[in-house]
Each structure stands twice: as structure tokens, then as C-alpha cells.
Amino acid sequence: MTGAGEHWSRRRLTPAIYEAAAAREPIARLGGRVLWGADVRPMYASFAEVGGLPQGGAVLDVPCGGGVAFRGVPPGAGLRYVAADLSPFMLGRARAEAARRGLDAAFARVSVDRLPFVEAAFDLVVTYNGLHCLPGPAAAVAEMARVLRPGGTLRGSAVVTGAGVRQDALVALLRRTGDFGEPGSAADLRAWLEAAGLRAGAVTVTGALACFSAVKPG
């Protein structure tokens, strides 16, 4: 993995700052508003849907970061939860967060463009705030679609371009620092989902943040 993936894998400071903010919703709300002109509440609300699967359901959370989506899984949900990320630092934070919440999860150090899982292994794949960090988001979406079972759902969020001059300038800056890969517009995001053979549902954009879900026809 080169580019943004390598950057996230080696760095400590940016991931630590990001993870600390994401773990505290009020700070994330403020940061989302100030940096991206976005209301992050719908994204936090969508974490709750992760826990809506029946017992035994298989979830892949990639990139899991520090485990912000774990809050959506109620105790005793009985899910087969796989939390995956490229960064050993983030996986360490995610392990601690799972232990704190009593979530029984498996952890995997993976690059999202080469997932070590068989086809149709998961009922739900969630990908929050990761696609904009990747040099090849379309390939990553295709890989997530591959491991999703027919009838399964891909759900997530990503920073998108085109929200405004200020937000696009911040995207350009974060691309230069290596924190971002190749984010696209909301239309690009929909195109990546459809090119991966998924049926895209609503792509809801608030400021520069898009929340989306898509179903694998089956």
C-alpha cells in the first residue's frame, strides 16, 4: 500500500487527534461543522443501525479506526464482528474500545483494497470516513462489494468534494499532507457504488460529508 494508506499506517499524531475527536460526539459535531460545514449527527445515528442485524450476523467494519462504530452494537447483540484497519495504532485503539464496551470482535490488519475474506462473507459492511483517505476509493468499494453477500448492505460516510471553496481547499491541503487520498464528489461516490454492482440508495450530503447505503442485488 502506498500513498495515504502508508501515511496512516506510519503516523501517530494525526490518527490520535482524529480518533480522540471521533470518540467524543460533541467534539466531532463541532469539528464537522467548523471544518466541513457538516452535521455529523446523521452519521452517528447510522452507527446504531450496525447493531440492527439478527444474532449471528456477520459485520465487516473497514477501516474501523478507533472503533467509533462499536457504539452502535448493543451488549449481547451476538454479531460476528470483524474490525479491520491498516494502522496498528488504530487497531490498538479499537481493541481497547471493544474491551471497554464488551464487544466480542475479531481484529485484522488489512489494506481495504485486498481484503483477506472470501466472497459473500458478510451481511453488512460498514465503511465510515475512510474512502476519502484512499488512493483508489473505487477499487476499495469493489473489494467491499465482493465480500458482501447478495442482499447485504454496504453503509458508510466519506468526505466529498464540491461542497464549497473552503472545504475543497481543505481537501487539497489534506491531500498534500498525505492524510487524504483521492476523494471524489457525491456523484463519484454513487458511481463507485454502482460500478461495484451495488444498488445505491440515498446519498445524503451535509456540507462536505456524504452518508450512503447500497445493497448488493441478490
Ligand SMILES: C[S@@+](CC[C@H](N)C(=O)[O-])C[C@H]1O[C@@H](n2cnc3c(N)ncnc32)[C@H](O)[C@@H]1O
Ligand atoms: C479518518 S479514519 C476513519 C476511521 C473510522 N471508521 C472512523 O470513522 O472514525 C481513516 C482510517 O482509514 C485507515 N486506512 C487508511 N488507508 C487504509 C487502507 N488502505 N486500508 C485500511 N485502512 C486504511 C486509517 O488507518 C484510519 O484508521
